[in-house]
Amino acid sequence: MELQALTEPDLIFPGLPAFDIPSVLRAFADRLAGADLVADGDKLYEALWEREQLGSTGIGEGVAVPHCKLAKLKRVILAIGHVPKGIDFAAVDKSPVQLFFCVVSPESEPAAHLQCLQAISAWLKQNDESRRILEMDDPEAIYEFLSRG
DSSP, X not given: OOXXXXXXXXXXXXXXXXXXXXXXXXXXXXXHHHTTSSSOHHHHHHHHHHHHHHSOOEEETTEEOOEEXXXXXXXXXXXXXXXXEEEOOXXXXXXXXXXXXXXXXXXXXXXXXXXXXHHHHHHHHHOTTGGGGGGOOOHHHHHHHTTOO
């Protein structure tokens, strides 16, 4: 599964205005609700927050993959954002997180959820220049960059 096939330029948010975990999750929830991809931004925020309480989705090397499942969702949504200065996201390596891959999946499709997480992991492993996304501020350019690796 290609990472580029899981998202679109309208779901790429360079320069997220965030300074801590709640503000990152709120930014994704508000933007996805504003794009009419989820019915309720507050429910999405709560689901992302609950998942974060189980353990940080900060996987290290400046990357986090906040994710959750929602009822009545039609498809997997992959939104990508970055916070160039980085924030404390309680990552496993304790380093600030700058790059976020936010995955929201239908509750009824656990396999699709796992496939999306696997695609993110594979892309990060194959693309040793993934941090170049942090230098980009154009969603179209980031989208094209995702096809590499």
